[in-house]
Amino acid sequence: MTRADVLITAADLAEHIAAGRPVTLLDVRWQLAQPDGRAAYRAGHLPGAVYVSLEDELTDHTVSGRGRHPLPSGAAVEASARRWGVRDGVLTVAYDDWNRAGSARAWWVLTAAGIDGVRILDGGLAAWVAAGGALETDAATPSPGDVRVAHEDLYRGALPTLTADDVAQFDGLLLDARAPERFRGEAEPVDPVAGHIPGAVNAPSTGVLSAEGIFRSDADVLERVRGAEKVGAYCGSGVTAAVVVAGLRAEGVEAALFPGSWSQWSADPSRPVATGE
Structure with missing residues (x-):
């Protein structure tokens, strides 16, 4: 697994489009405080990009007991992907405008479903604009x-x-991709219980990104995982942990995602909770 198997740069995407090669563009605008990205999409998106709702199309809220963002079924993914215009053998590029959360979720869901050729636009919408890419409304x-x-x-x-x-019985390195204050249990803006899974270490998803939102090949977490035989990752509800999984995979490290994450773990009073560092 190489970086190019997970990510695509704005320059490479522009070259791909300029050469007349087909591509399906997915606009996955989503933020924790603003989960509906339709307004941002209408304000300007990559030419030809279709809006993808993380809440409605990359999540199945009818599933109970699996956290705040349960994974959709394969059948639902296939129906959505066809509606978006995803075609066999054609490059699919997902992008967002907030810490690669939406695009990493789309990459993870589609790849897990067995759809090949999905890439995350490295640097997101900002990288496209910075490279001189046009937008349309x-x-x-x-x-x-x-x-x-x-x-x-x-x-x-x-x-x-x-x-x-x-x-609960994981014998590898378990990464918590949430912000440090949430990991320590000092603040919990979403879930009813604060803290982290005992034995986990904090590796915020933003730590695998540069200030410009580019995936870092020198992220500190990479040094942590080098000697680990098994690596797992979780966050609040399985979204931003996908950013860490993607960042590690781009550097040749495979990490397993706990999709239910803290929202599932903390909802079960029988599960232990740790606080502090």
């Missing part, structure tokens, strides 16, 4: 795609995952 109406998923259950899909029971 008209909503895209792509032709239906033809992609097929290989996995119906993403919890047992093409990317490694951990269940809450797996985490």
Whole structure:
């Protein structure tokens, strides 16, 4: 696994488009405080990009007991991907404008479903604009795609995952991708219980990114995981942990995602909670 298997630069994407090669662009604008990115999409997006709702299309809120952002089924992913115009053998690029959270979630979900050729736009929307890329405001109406998923259950899909029971007996390095104050239990703006999973170490998702939102090949967390035989990652609800998973995978390190993350773990009063460093 190389960096180019996970990420694509704005320059390479522009070259790909200029050469007339097909590409499906997914605008996955999402922020913790502003989960609906439709207004941002309408204000300006990459030409031809279709808006993807992390809350409605990359999550199945009808599933209970698996945290705040349960994974969708393979059938739902296939239907959504075809609606977005994703085609077999055609490059798919997901981008966002906030800490790579939305695009990493899309990359993880589609890849876990068995869809090949999905990349994250390194640096997101800002990198595209900085490289001189144009934006448009008209909503895209792509032709239906033809992609097929290989996995119906993403919890047992093409990317490694951990269940809450797996985490309880995990003998590898478990990374908590939330902000330090949430890890320590000093603040918890979303979930009812503050703290972290005992044995986890804090590795904020922003730590794998530069100030410009580019994935860092020199991120501190890479030094931590070099000698680990097993690596797992979680966050609040499985979204920003995908940023850490993507950053590690781009550098050749495979990490398993705990999709339910802290929102699932902390909802079970039988699970232990740690605070502090």
